[in-house]
Amino acid sequence: MSASPSPLSSxxxxxxxxxxxxxxxxxxxxxxxxSSPPGPSPAPSPPSSAARTPSSSAPxxxxxxxxxxxxxxxxxxxxxxxELLPPSAVVxxxxxxxxxxxxxxxxxxxxxxxxxxxxxxxxxRRVAGLPLEHILGWAEFCGLRIAVDHGVFVxxxxxxxxxxxxxxxxxxxxxxxxxxxxxxxxxxxxxVLDLCCGSGAVGxxxxxxxxxxxxxxxxxxxxxxxxxxxxxxxxxxxxYEGDLYEPLPAGLRGRVDVLVANAPYVPxxxxxxxxxxxxxxxxxxxxxxxxxxVEIQRRVAAEAPRWLAPGGCLLIxxxxxxxxxxxxxxxxxxxxxxxxxxxxxxxxxVLGTMPDPEREIRAGR
Numbered sequence: 619m620s621a622s623p624s625p626l627s628s629x630x631x632x633x634x635x636x637x638x639x640x641x642x643x644x645x646x647x648x649x650x651x652x653s654s655p656p657g658p659s660p661a662p663s664p665p666s667s668a669a670r671t672p673s674s675s676a677p678x679x680x681x682x683x684x685x686x687x688x689x690x691x692x693x694x695x696x697x698x699x700x701e702l703l704p705p706s707a708v709v710x711x712x713x714x715x716x717x718x719x720x721x722x723x724x725x726x727x728x729x730x731x732x733x734x735x736x737x738x739x740x741x742x743r744r745v746a747g748l749p750l751e752h753i754l755g756w757a758e759f760c761g762l763r764i765a766v767d768h769g770v771f772v773x774x775x776x777x778x779x780x781x782x783x784x785x786x787x788x789x790x791x792x793x794x795x796x797x798x799x800x801x802x803x804x805x806x807x808x809x810v811l812d813l814c815c816g817s818g819a820v821g822x823x824x825x826x827x828x829x830x831x832x833x834x835x836x837x838x839x840x841x842x843x844x845x846x847x848x849x850x851x852x853x854x855x856x857x858y859e860g861d862l863y864e865p866l867p868a869g870l871r872g873r874v875d876v877l878v879a880n881a882p883y884v885p886x887x888x889x890x891x892x893x894x895x896x897x898x899x900x901x902x903x904x905x906x907x908x909x910x911x912v913e914i915q916r917r918v919a920a921e922a923p924r925w926l927a928p929g930g931c932l933l934i935x936x937x938x939x940x941x942x943x944x945x946x947x948x949x950x951x952x953x954x955x956x957x958x959x960x961x962x963x964x965x966x967x968v969l970g971t972m973p974d975p976e977r978e979i980r981a982g983r
Contacts, residue, residue, distance in 0.1 A: 703734050708741055715745040723750055730754050749895040760823035764849050770842050771904035772895075773819035776965035777880055780935045781820055783958060783967045784810075784878050785827040787931045791875055807832045808875040811925065813862060813918060814838075816904060818846025818855065820878050825853035834858070834874075836865055839901055862914075863921050874925045877932045881914040883907040883940060912936075912943045919947040919970065926953075929974035933967055944968040 705728050712720035723744065731737030743753050751757040751772045757764050759773040760781055766772055788808045807830040812821030815835035825831045833855040837843050843859045850857060858865035884905045889897065896905060907914050915934050922932045932953060936944045945955035945968050953970030960966070 703728075703737050703741075708737070711741055712744065717744070726750065726754065747894045747898060749899050752899060757817075757819075759819045760826070762819075762823055762826060762849075764817050764819045764822065765845050766817050767841055767845050769899065769901060770839070770845050771816040771900050773817060776960075776963040777820060777935055778823070779960040779963050779965050780878060780880060780933060780967050781823045781827060783969065784820075784824050784876050784931075784933050787876055787933070787969070788824075788828045788831075791929065809870070809873050809927070810834070811866075811870070811874045811877045812836075812846075812855075813877060813879040814881040814904075814914070815846050815857065816842045816880070818842075818849040818857060820880055821846070821855055822849045822853060824876070824878065825850070825855070834866065834870060836860060836862065838862075838903060842901075842904075862917060863925065866925075871925050873927050875927055875930045877922055877926060877930065878934075879915070879918045879932070880935045881907065881918055883911040883915060883936055885909065885911040910940070910943065912940050912947065915940075915944050916947040919944070919951045919953070921951075922948075922970065923952050923972060926972040928972055928976065930972045932970040932972075934970075935965060935967055938966055941966050941968055945970075 705724050708724040708728060709720045712723055717723055727737060727740050727744065727750075731740055740753050744750060748768075749772055751766045752768045752770075755765065755767070757766045757772050759775075760778050764773055788810075791808065792805055808828065809832045810821060810824055812818065812824070812833070812835040815821055815837045816839075818835055821833050821835045825833050831853060833850055833853045834857075835846050835850060835855055836858040837846060838859070838861050840859055843857055846855070846857045849855075860866075882903070882905050884892065884907050886906055886909055888911075889902065889906055892905065915936065918934065919932065926932065932948065934944055934948075938959065941957045941959075945957055948955040948968060948970030951970070953972060956969045956971070958967050958969065
């Protein structure tokens with residue numbers, strides 16, 4: 619599980635922070651202002667192109683004539699959601715409840731609902747404060763549709779920076795070792811471990827970005843594990859349930875090329891400041907990073923050298939304020955830390971590289 623949004627308050631149960639704006643066609647996640655402590659904020663909202671489920675009979679088709687007393691024939695096709703509850707009414711309802719980007723959310727709800735009753739129920743759930751992604755059942759992340767069940771942490775857009783950094787490391791390690799002309803040996807698929815995986819969004823996106831991977835993931839939340847298994851199935855991911863490294867197979871030790879962890883990093887005292895979408899509807903274990911927000915990250919860093927291959931890299935998403943402490947934890951574990959940030963997404967990643975003495979000798983260092 620991961621955590622990282624901002625503790626912005628909402629005007630009402632359904633309101634979203636002013637920094638959150640789902641795009642016209644695909645969901646996005648709220649960004650954390652640099653001045654605010656890390657902590658979750660509402661996230662993506664699926665594309666408005668999500669197809670409606672057609673009614674059982676085609677519009678305009680004639681109903682069979684009654685052949686016996688009391689026979690009514692098949693029910694008339696259910697009207698489209700927008701026919702009985704127009705988008706303008708949905709926008710008005712959401713706006714009255716405090717949703718900042720009511721038009722975008724209304725478009726997504728209308729395009730997803732199958733009937734007017736379905737749409738009305740979805741709108742009421744949103745007004746009651748449920749995350750949009752939990753209502754729609756999925757979130758957009760790195761261009762992928764990620765299944766997100768009720769109560770599972772919603773992947774944030776800022777975490778796409780973690781995926782990009784991990785993909786760059788995979789490509790650097792490949793260093794021209796993939797199969798080429800003349801029968802050059804093919805480098806084994808990189809071994810990727812997505813720790814605190816939540817829905818499995820990071821592992822799934824990384825596998826999609828780099829191609830062949832040997833993908834493993836783990837999370838302590840059973841609901842998240844079920845989601846992650848669905849989301850990583852296309853990459854043949856193996857997902858384990860348990861606390862950090864505890865459920866992983868022993869044979870994975872010393873083999874991991876890339877270890878990504880979007881571990882919780884909201885300080886315990888800041889949990890109460892989070893938007894209700896996160897505070898009420900996402901598991902606390904996916905949010906609470908301990909007294910200073912770095913407790914889980916320290917545990918991840920301390921054990922990482924047992925699992926990383928020589929030259930492998932641990933990448934942890936964190937805030938600008940916490941990055942020095944995350945880097946310190948990596949250094950204490952024997953990794954070589956480096957901090958990188960992304961102003962656009964207002965986030966940071968700390969990378970810790972496992973020393974590779976043999977490679978250094980070959981390089982003449």
